Amino acid sequence: MIETLIRGLGNGSVYALLALGFVIIYKATRVISFAQPSFMIAGAVAVSYLAEITGFYLAVVLAALLVAGVALVIERIAIRPMIGRPVFVIAIISLGVDVVVRVVANGFIGTDVRQVGDPWGFSLVTLGGVTIQQRWIAMFVAAAVLVGLLFLFFRHTRYGLAMRAAAFDQETALAQGVSVGMVFALSWGLAGGLAAIAGTFVGTGQGVDQLTWIIALKALPAIIVGGLDSLGGAVIGGLAIGVVESLAQSYQGDVAPWLGQNFAVVTPYVVMLVVLLVRPYGLFGTPEVERV
Amino acid sequence: MNRNIVIVVAAVLLLSSCGVVRGNEEEQATGGPLAAGVTREPCPKAVDQAKGCIYLGTISDLTAGPFAAQAVPITKAQSVFWARVNKAGGVGGKYEVDVDTYVRDNKYNPETHRQVYNEIKDKVLGIVQTLGSPTTAAILDDLKANSIVAAPASWTSAWEFEDVILESGAPYCIEAMNAVDYAVETYQPDSVMAVYYPGDYGADAAAGAKIAAEKNGVKFTAVETPSGATAQGGAITAITKEKPDVVIVTTGPADLAAIVGQSAAAGFEGRFIGTGPTWNVALVQSPAGPALKALYEQSAPGMPWAADTPGHQAMREALGSVTPNDGYTSGWAWAYPMKAALEKMVAGGDISRAGLLAAVKSLTTVDYEGMLPPEAGNYSGDPNSAVFRQTLINKVDEAAPTGVTTTKGFYTGPTAQAYTLDGPCFTKL
Numbered sequence: 001m002i003e004t005l006i007r008g009l010g011n012g013s014v015y016a017l018l019a020l021g022f023v024i025i026y027k028a029t030r031v032i033s034f035a036q037p038s039f040m041i042a043g044a045v046a047v048s049y050l051a052e053i054t055g056f057y058l059a060v061v062l063a064a065l066l067v068a069g070v071a072l073v074i075e076r077i078a079i080r081p082m083i084g085r086p087v088f089v090i091a092i093i094s095l096g097v098d099v100v101v102r103v104v105a106n107g108f109i110g111t112d113v114r115q116v117g118d119p120w121g122f123s124l125v126t127l128g129g130v131t132i133q134q135r136w137i138a139m140f141v142a143a144a145v146l147v148g149l150l151f152l153f154f155r156h157t158r159y160g161l162a163m164r165a166a167a168f169d170q171e172t173a174l175a176q177g178v179s180v181g182m183v184f185a186l187s188w189g190l191a192g193g194l195a196a197i198a199g200t201f202v203g204t205g206q207g208v209d210q211l212t213w214i215i216a217l218k219a220l221p222a223i224i225v226g227g228l229d230s231l232g233g234a235v236i237g238g239l240a241i242g243v244v245e246s247l248a249q250s251y252q253g254d255v256a257p258w259l260g261q262n263f264a265v266v267t268p269y270v271v272m273l274v275v276l277l278v279r280p281y282g283l284f285g286t287p288e289v290e291r292v
Numbered sequence: 293m294n295r296n297i298v299i300v301v302a303a304v305l306l307l308s309s310c311g312v313v314r315g316n317e318e319e320q321a322t323g324g325p326l327a328a329g330v331t332r333e334p335c336p337k338a339v340d341q342a343k344g345c346i347y348l349g350t351i352s353d354l355t356a357g358p359f360a361a362q363a364v365p366i367t368k369a370q371s372v373f374w375a376r377v378n379k380a381g382g383v384g385g386k387y388e389v390d391v392d393t394y395v396r397d398n399k400y401n402p403e404t405h406r407q408v409y410n411e412i413k414d415k416v417l418g419i420v421q422t423l424g425s426p427t428t429a430a431i432l433d434d435l436k437a438n439s440i441v442a443a444p445a446s447w448t449s450a451w452e453f454e455d456v457i458l459e460s461g462a463p464y465c466i467e468a469m470n471a472v473d474y475a476v477e478t479y480q481p482d483s484v485m486a487v488y489y490p491g492d493y494g495a496d497a498a499a500g501a502k503i504a505a506e507k508n509g510v511k512f513t514a515v516e517t518p519s520g521a522t523a524q525g526g527a528i529t530a531i532t533k534e535k536p537d538v539v540i541v542t543t544g545p546a547d548l549a550a551i552v553g554q555s556a557a558a559g560f561e562g563r564f565i566g567t568g569p570t571w572n573v574a575l576v577q578s579p580a581g582p583a584l585k586a587l588y589e590q591s592a593p594g595m596p597w598a599a600d601t602p603g604h605q606a607m608r609e610a611l612g613s614v615t616p617n618d619g620y621t622s623g624w625a626w627a628y629p630m631k632a633a634l635e636k637m638v639a640g641g642d643i644s645r646a647g648l649l650a651a652v653k654s655l656t657t658v659d660y661e662g663m664l665p666p667e668a669g670n671y672s673g674d675p676n677s678a679v680f681r682q683t684l685i686n687k688v689d690e691a692a693p694t695g696v697t698t699t700k701g702f703y704t705g706p707t708a709q710a711y712t713l714d715g716p717c718f719t720k721l
Contacts, residue, residue, distance in 0.1 A: 112574035121579025122557040206550040249525035
């Protein structure tokens with residue numbers, strides 16, 4: 001049971017990092033960027049090449065910076081010119097960006113499964129009588145540290161404040177001298193870097209192949225559960241999705257076999273639907289008041 | 293008046309584009325197309341300008357779909373296969389074959405597959421590669437209606453029941469039967485578990501494993517698993533909880549690594565046998581490598597890259613310095629029946645789709661240059677007598693170019709030998 005929970009928290013940490021990227025971009029630009037899966041896979045691929053030269057840990061940092069840089073460039077050339085257009089248009093452009101970046105990343109993956117060179121593999125550790133995989137712990141700790149840093153960034157730095165201001169009210173922020181363009185760029189860069197790290201953790205143990213990007217889609221129910229514009233919600237949503245999925249993988253076959261063998265696959269979406277019915281803005285989202 | 297002229301011109305254009313009004317009947321005499329996809333003019337990259345050209349189409353998963361990693365080498369191998377045929381004098385000394393002009397990407401989407409098929413179908417004589425089962429199913433009715441012969445890039449047992457489908461090697465179902473028979477003989481298991489993807493890849497193999505387990509009186513359980521590295525928890529829990537003696541796996545390589553690596557880490561000591569597509573050479577170096585070396589074998593419909601046959605030799609020479617991959621091996625081997633059928637069609641004189649289909653139906657053996665036994669190319673007779681029932685077992689070998697070497701050559705297990713193929717296997721799971 002504890003093993004299952006920790007597996008869920010490990011995978012959930014990855015979903016949380018991806019979900020944070022979605023939410024950061026959404027808060028800054030009011031657009032859901034569908035380019036996250038491609039940044040995730042690009043990060044994992046970059047690590048798989050860099051780790052051979054620099055070692056795993058430095059490779060993760062470099063890959064995160066690299067993908068953040070790529071995201072900045074893409075934002076500048078493909079997204080910025082579209083500001084002012086309907087958000088739907090920008091979302092569709094982000095889909096196109098996803099396909100393009102993914103095809104390029106697939107070129108680097110080639111025909112093989114690429115290894116990210118992580119130090120954990122499938123090694124186990126026994127803590128208080130429970131045997132768990134080291135990489136689950138690594139995922140959780142890394143996500144916790146990153147989330148902590150991110151919250152400090154938003155609370156205590158000029159850029160963080162600028163991003164919060166722009167998210168709150170773009171025009172007023174602009175009037176106060178906040179460069180909204182910089183905020184957009186920064187949000188894409190941050191989302192890219194987070195996705196790259198998430199991708200690396202997805203690749204620990206089994207490696208990455210051309211199919212791995214699909215995992216990034218689990219972040220969508222996570223952000224709906226947490227609330228589209230809540231950073232804390234993204235973290236809680238991601239972890240919740242990971243734990244629910246892991247519990248379903250382990251126990252649904254015994255408890256509710258009539259649901260079929262692969263019910264775990266749809267559990268994130270079931271949780272999402274339930275949350276949407278009860279709280280349409282997500283657990284931590286801001287309810288919008290619209291006057292009709 | 294002017295308006296009427298415009299209407300008449302528009303109507304003529306419309307009708308002629310629909311093929312109702314045609315002014316090209318004399319085209320055959322002046323060197324136009326002889327039949328759909330066959331011209332008197334040489335191929336764009338002709339070796340001999342005096343020969344005509346047979347165009348064959350390829351619809352594969354070339355960029356964004358899940359099987360691009362296999363599809364790209366398959367397509368490349370087929371391109372160099374036909375270049376070699378053309379260099380050696382073409383088909384029947386009269387035609388060369390072009391497989392490079394009509395290559396389309398299906399993104400593994402049946403709708404896209406049908407769309408690109410419609411784009412190219414009037415320009416090709418046959419399809420040299422149609423990748424995927426659901427995608428091929430989307431065009432199957434049209435293939436049949438137009439007698440277009442197509443070679444699939446998949447091994448589901450459903451293809452045995454289609455005349456227009458030119459499949460090579462044993463289907464997954466037979467492969468899994470042989471894998472279970474091999475395991476029974478080698479490891480004397482009391483229980484067998486099939487871990488498989490839903491659909492006619494995984495389910496076809498799982499059905500074969502079930503049939504063989506029942507025949508051998510061994511306990512059988514089936515665990516369906518979705519694709520995705522974080523989605524294998526359920527399968528791993530099932531394996532470590534039920535502790536079967538043998539697990540037959542039908543997934544992709546990354547998921548195989550997750551399943552074997554994590555089950556072994558949790559103390560599982562049973563055997564794994566995976567179907568052909570579960571393996572990838574990079575797994576040797578992965579964290580799951582030691583577990584795979586200790587517990588895993590690969591069942592396969594054909595010999596790996598480094599095998600010592602004239603066909604393998606020719607393939608390696610033709611491809612030059614590529615990174616070895618058994619996608620190349622499959623793509624190359626799959627092309628032989630099309631070559632045999634085209635030669636028979638040209639020899640028979642009926643250069644048309646009907647002629648090609650008739651040639652296919654009359655093939656009882658195909659020269660695979662040793663890559664597969666000649667009887668694997670039997671396309672005449674009923675599915676049960678024509679189906680090829682031999683597969684091999686490979687073991688992990690770090691020194692081999694694609695990471696595996698054959699430990700048990702082509703064989704038919706007792707289950708597959710006695711089995712009557714009276715419908716696609718996956719319907720029997």
